[in-house]
Amino acid sequence: MKKVLMGTEAAALAAKLARVQVISAYPITPQTVIVENLADMIGGGELKANYMPVESEHSALASCIGASMTGARAFTASSSHGLAYMHEMLHYASGARVPVVMVNCNRALGPPWNLYCDHTDSLAQRDTGWIQYYCADAQDVLDTILIAYRVAERALLPIMINLDAFYLTHTSEVLDVPDQEKVDVFLPPYQPSTKLSVDDPKTFGNVCGTDLFSSIRYKRHCDTLSLEKLWDETSAEFQGHFDRLHPTVETYRTEDADACIIGIGTSTGAMRLAADRLREEGLRIGCIRLSMIRPFPRERFQRAIANVKHLIIIDRDVSFGSEGIVAQEVKAGLFEHRGDVKLTGFIAGVGGNDVSVETIVPLVRQAISGAGTAVEAGKTFWAEVLP
Amino acid sequence: MQPKKVIQSIAELPTMPSTIGTMAWNETGDWRYLTPLITNKLAPCSQNCPAGIPIPSYLNALRDGSVQRSLALLLTHNPLPGLTGRLCYHPCQAKCIRKKIDQAISVQKIERFLADIGTEVKIEKSKTADKRAVVIGSGPLGLSCAFYLSSWGCRVVIMDPSNQAGGALLDLPPEKIEPQVLVNEINRLTLLADIKLETGAVIDFDAPGEPLAKADLVILDPTSLSEDFTAFSRAVAFDPFDDSIVTGDIIAVTLPKKLRPFKAPMIAHYIAVGRLVAQKTSDSLVRPSGQQDLRQPTPDLPRQAANVENIKVERFLGSGLAAKAEAKQEGTWDRERTLREAGRCLSCGTCNLCLQCISFCPDASVRLDERETSVVVDLEHCKGCGICAYECPRGVITMEEIST
Numbered sequence: 001m002k003k004v005l006m007g008t009e010a011a012a013l014a015a016k017l018a019r020v021q022v023i024s025a026y027p028i029t030p031q032t033v034i035v036e037n038l039a040d041m042i043g044g045g046e047l048k049a050n051y052m053p054v055e056s057e058h059s060a061l062a063s064c065i066g067a068s069m070t071g072a073r074a075f076t077a078s079s080s081h082g083l084a085y086m087h088e089m090l091h092y093a094s095g096a097r098v099p100v101v102m103v104n105c106n107r108a109l110g111p112p113w114n115l116y117c118d119h120t121d122s123l124a125q126r127d128t129g130w131i132q133y134y135c136a137d138a139q140d141v142l143d144t145i146l147i148a149y150r151v152a153e154r155a156l157l158p159i160m161i162n163l164d165a166f167y168l169t170h171t172s173e174v175l176d177v178p179d180q181e182k183v184d185v186f187l188p189p190y191q192p193s194t195k196l197s198v199d200d201p202k203t204f205g206n207v208c209g210t211d212l213f214s215s216i217r218y219k220r221h222c223d224t225l226s227l228e229k230l231w232d233e234t235s236a237e238f239q240g241h242f243d244r245l246h247p248t249v250e251t252y253r254t255e256d257a258d259a260c261i262i263g264i265g266t267s268t269g270a271m272r273l274a275a276d277r278l279r280e281e282g283l284r285i286g287c288i289r290l291s292m293i294r295p296f297p298r299e300r301f302q303r304a305i306a307n308v309k310h311l312i313i314i315d316r317d318v319s320f321g322s323e324g325i326v327a328q329e330v331k332a333g334l335f336e337h338r339g340d341v342k343l344t345g346f347i348a349g350v351g352g353n354d355v356s357v358e359t360i361v362p363l364v365r366q367a368i369s370g371a372g373t374a375v376e377a378g379k380t381f382w383a384e385v386l387p
Numbered sequence: 388m389q390p391k392k393v394i395q396s397i398a399e400l401p402t403m404p405s406t407i408g409t410m411a412w413n414e415t416g417d418w419r420y421l422t423p424l425i426t427n428k429l430a431p432c433s434q435n436c437p438a439g440i441p442i443p444s445y446l447n448a449l450r451d452g453s454v455q456r457s458l459a460l461l462l463t464h465n466p467l468p469g470l471t472g473r474l475c476y477h478p479c480q481a482k483c484i485r486k487k488i489d490q491a492i493s494v495q496k497i498e499r500f501l502a503d504i505g506t507e508v509k510i511e512k513s514k515t516a517d518k519r520a521v522v523i524g525s526g527p528l529g530l531s532c533a534f535y536l537s538s539w540g541c542r543v544v545i546m547d548p549s550n551q552a553g554g555a556l557l558d559l560p561p562e563k564i565e566p567q568v569l570v571n572e573i574n575r576l577t578l579l580a581d582i583k584l585e586t587g588a589v590i591d592f593d594a595p596g597e598p599l600a601k602a603d604l605v606i607l608d609p610t611s612l613s614e615d616f617t618a619f620s621r622a623v624a625f626d627p628f629d630d631s632i633v634t635g636d637i638i639a640v641t642l643p644k645k646l647r648p649f650k651a652p653m654i655a656h657y658i659a660v661g662r663l664v665a666q667k668t669s670d671s672l673v674r675p676s677g678q679q680d681l682r683q684p685t686p687d688l689p690r691q692a693a694n695v696e697n698i699k700v701e702r703f704l705g706s707g708l709a710a711k712a713e714a715k716q717e718g719t720w721d722r723e724r725t726l727r728e729a730g731r732c733l734s735c736g737t738c739n740l741c742l743q744c745i746s747f748c749p750d751a752s753v754r755l756d757e758r759e760t761s762v763v764v765d766l767e768h769c770k771g772c773g774i775c776a777y778e779c780p781r782g783v784i785t786m787e788e789i790s791t
Contacts, residue, residue, distance in 0.1 A: 069403075097403045156402050194403050201751075204405040212394065219400055 007168035012037035014145035022067035024052035057082040061089035068098035071195040080107035094129025099152030116352020119317035248297035257286030259310035267355035274360035348383040419771030421786035430735035432479035449729035469502030526554025526610025531661025537580035546588035554611025555649035744775035
């Protein structure tokens, strides 16, 4: 069935299609539509789930962790400061190995106060052990939430699906909405082999001495690494059911490209248009969208850049005192693999500026020619700053 | 304290960090400093009541619709509910646990309602009573003292030199206590306890009339008589809190500083002191050794008061009391509202197996016993966190330092 939906509406609908059993969330712009829609669905009887209103995002995720440990499929959504407030529980969720799926709407962190798109909020949570997926459009949102539950429940790891504030959360698209019956076939109910239950008493998250801690961490690391493959397998399964593919790395005209533009989120669409336009000028440009940042999709990424000589990364985030976070990730993915690749990192679109074709084309030209208006600072170039 | 199995390889590690079996082997009871003590006890309202009234017991009777039993239970401890229902500062309400949920039970309104119920039939007194006492003065202390002395088997006459009964209560403005209410309260008290009340009495010890001449003991009421009352010079001072033996035939009750001069809001204290005087004096007057003590727990020692269920109300008032219709007073709640209010009482101090403690124990250490009639603590595992005591809605669980 075709429907016109915003990214947030797609997220709520996906949670409903996934038959989530427990929802606990605290509203925050631009995520609010998601929780409002879900509350309406529950209130209207369309969705049979427990909605737990809580006083904070910390409690929201804590509730989801508890629910998930009892074997319920749990969902939450947040953004920016809300996500930051969840930080402790993010570690707890991945440590407890609960397959919670969360939607995060990428919004700038204040001060100065800003409601608009910025990836620093979720990328700053890179090391919490969550799987991070960055959506390009609303169909991606709807589909990957379903895939995420399948993957999370197989791997027993939490997954964060990221949506660009407003560019994705509040813009409408025509979506292909799968039938509930077909979703139920792809995504069966969550039936964990171990859960918090009075019939099988166990202590969860208990004290662990030095003897086992390393081994438990090692096991989790291995499971997280193997998730790249698991995602692609599950994504292929999803394609079998619904004929749509959502890979960890998406490439565009990379085969013969000399240089590739790399980004995450919605601006990767504009990057493809920019590549087309630059190709009209005779520059052989391709695009790589890193849809997954954790685990870093090392294998697919390295395949994608096999013939590329210059990588141009546009970050909508920054690690102050270093450079763009995606640029760091790309460098780490290249290290000891391709010493011959030139790399140029830009910071653009932080705090909501549109990263349009008009933004991208001059940055690529600057990366190639060395001349342009983006200002060098450390190892990165800042677009859109005052002189 | 050893687990049954030790993990040897990565494959054996559970994916979710958890124990691989129960933790019952880990007897955490030795972490405990404070131990939950689960015993029925006096409710906080009763503990804080100057007259030691077992409030939940008469509220429960009222909730069950048994107005007569409720009134009997109240009168057994407080023969002047119409006065306390208007004057007392109700420290019981300050300690009401129901405050944690919404608001305190309005004991004051319930007292007023019960006070307005008409009564008849006298107390069945011991037939062996042959001791006689005269209480001079009919203030709240004197009335209370006379009531209990009579209830416990003494023939009592109240003599008041004033033309109107009530003592210090007569000085209160009518908006505090309506004159008719005072009359009704005194009438009921004297009727129930079969007390003869003489107002405008002539007190002359040199030429005593019948009651004075035959009295084994004369008690002077400080809540009624002015300090220059002539009989004080003949009397022996009696401090009910310190003195345990009555010496002399005429005693002048002395009050602690906080009760002097008369303060209307302290009404329950005067009732309690009157009862204490009656208890101490009746020891020497009425009860030969070996006779069963029908008296209630002493009001000045409410913390040691016995289980409220043991009250012998039937022997005292229950069988001798017949409740009549309510005499509707302005500002008094109606029956329906009062019964509803009484229904809000949580019956603190008495475990009714609500099992909140079991729900909240994070270590599954609070359980029902095998017969499912009481709650017990598994001391092998209880860490003494105190959550059960905090969650107990009736204050039955307290955390105590108990050496094991």
